[in-house]
Amino acid sequence: MTPAGDDNSTATTPEELAAATREAQAAAEHAEAAAEHAEKSADDAEESADQADDSADDAGTSAEQAEAAANKAVATVERAEDLETTDDDISGELLIDERHPDEGMGKPGPPIRRSNPFVFGFFAALGVLFAWGLWNALGRASSVLILLLVSMFIAVGLNPLVEWFMRRGLKRGLSVGVVFLLMILAVAGVGFAIVPVVTDQIDGLITNAPGWLDLLQKSKTLKNFDNQYHFIQKAQEYIQDPALAQRAFGGILGVGKVVAGALFNTFTILILTLYFLASLPSVKRAAYSLVPRTRRTRVSILGDEVLTRVGGYVSGQFLVALIAGVMMFLFLEIVGLREYAVALAIVVMFCDFIPMVGGLIGVVIVALIGFTGGLWTGIACLIYGIIYQQIENYVVAPRIMRRAVDIPGAVTVIAALLGGALLGVVGALLAIPSAAAILLIIREVWVRKADAS
Incomplete structure (x- = not known):
């Protein structure tokens, strides 16, 4: 019985075996x-x-x-x-x-203080000297700058005609050549038409002036003044002097200078116009490339629109002047001044380019020539000129210029006055398209910013 009892006391139960396994696993994890x-x-x-x-x-x-x-x-x-x-x-x-x-x-030491009176005075004096020198340089180059402005103005005005030829299949170089040839022919035709008439009128004035003075001597009031001062005799001697024309222009040298200067300016304008007309696209691209990329598209659109309006104004004004010249030619043919019809029509056409007073100048010139042909002829020329100016100002010009430039009448008058005061006839010619361009920029830039703010 005893061995059996000993086997029961030494046997391992399942619970003890599981506990030993867990302890072994824990010891392994601790060791790891x-x-x-x-x-x-x-x-x-x-x-x-x-x-x-x-x-x-x-x-x-x-x-x-x-x-x-x-x-x-x-x-x-x-x-x-x-x-x-x-x-x-x-x-x-x-x-x-x-x-x-x-x-x-x-x-290096510390920078010079800009608030130093010596530094401020030095740089202020440099700025004044630079501005004064620039002003003098612009004054000396004013004649050249005016030629440049006129040439650019003409080139922009002729560009629509060049583009018209290009739309007909011609290349730009050939189109520019055709337009330039037409312009040269027009200038030559004007010279051949006007110079003989002007020469005849000067000769006629010198020849007829003594007879006019004889008629003035019949006045009693003038006789009394002549008895005291003898101005009629002096006027006759002065007018009958064959050197009158030379003295009027400062002698032969003065006449040569005037003619040479006019020919040189005309030739310069023609060459510059040809250059600007041929290189207008490249000049536009170069100008637009100076603008930042973010604004280049809008600036190019506005610039093209400005050039289009300037070209439209020149084309429209040329059409208005052409109508005035044709109508004047027909009128002079009717009243009997056929000898001077072509020349006076060209004079009226050129005078019509001058804003505000150009038409009046043309009427006065035609009336003076008309009075040489008779009293009623001169009166008829004067009446016709006044009536046609009203028709042109209120019917012809508004219909043609409506699509080219859309500016108020008051702005037109102010621009013409300012342009004439600054640059004379050239300023008056450039004033209206410049005002149209400025108004376009104000509407598209300034007004839009004001509306967006």
Whole structure:
């Protein structure tokens, strides 16, 4: 019985076996964690050793740099001692960079204060001198600038005609050549038509003036004045003098200068017009390229619209002047001034380009020539000119110019007055298209910004 009792006391139950298994697993996990910690400690120790090596290397490098700096300082002191014992100033100047290899010529000082009265006065005087010199330069070059403006104005005005030929299949170079040839023929035709008439009128004035003075002598009032001052005799002697024309222009040299100046200006305008007309697209592209990219598209659209309006104004004004010239030619044919019909029609056409007063100037010239053919002829010319001006101002011009430039009448008058006061006839010619361009920019830029704000 005893052995059986001993077997029961030494046997292992399932609960004890499960507990032992759990303890073994826990011990294994603890051992694994301890191994990982030991491995991490080894890695940290190795990294600390590397850092210690790097620190040692840095310390060695710093020591080397300190030693190099000390050697450099010793060398600098030795050079300074050598320079103190040397009397050669040139060698001293040559060794400035060597004595100061880090600073060169030394550290720059603080900037000059702009509030300093001397600095402000100096730069203000420079600005005044520059503005004065620029103003004088513009004054001396005013004649050239006027020629440039006129040439650009004509080129922009002729550009629609060039584009018309291009739409018909011609290249731009050939179109420019055709338009330029037509312009030369027009200028030559005007010269051949006007010069003979002007010469005849001057000769007739000089020839008939003594007879007019004889008629004036029949007036009692003029006789009394003539008895006191003898002005009629002096006027007769002055008019009958064959050198009157020469004295009027300052002699033969003065006449030559006037003619040469007119021919030179005409030739210059023709050449510049040809250049601007041929290079107009490239000039526009170059001008637009100066604008920032974000605004280039809008600026190019506005610029093209401005050029279109200027060209439309020139084309429209040419059509208005052409109608005035044709109507004047027909009228002069009717009243019997056939000899001067072509020349006077051309004069009226050119005068019609001048805003406000151009039509009146043309009427006065035609009336004066008409009075030479008879009293009633001159009166008829005067009446016709006044009536046609009203028709042109209120019927012809508004219908033609409505699509080209849309500006109020008050702005037209103000622009013409300002342009005439600044640049004379040229300013009056350029005033209206310039005002149209300024109004377009104000509407598209200023007004839109004001509406958006």
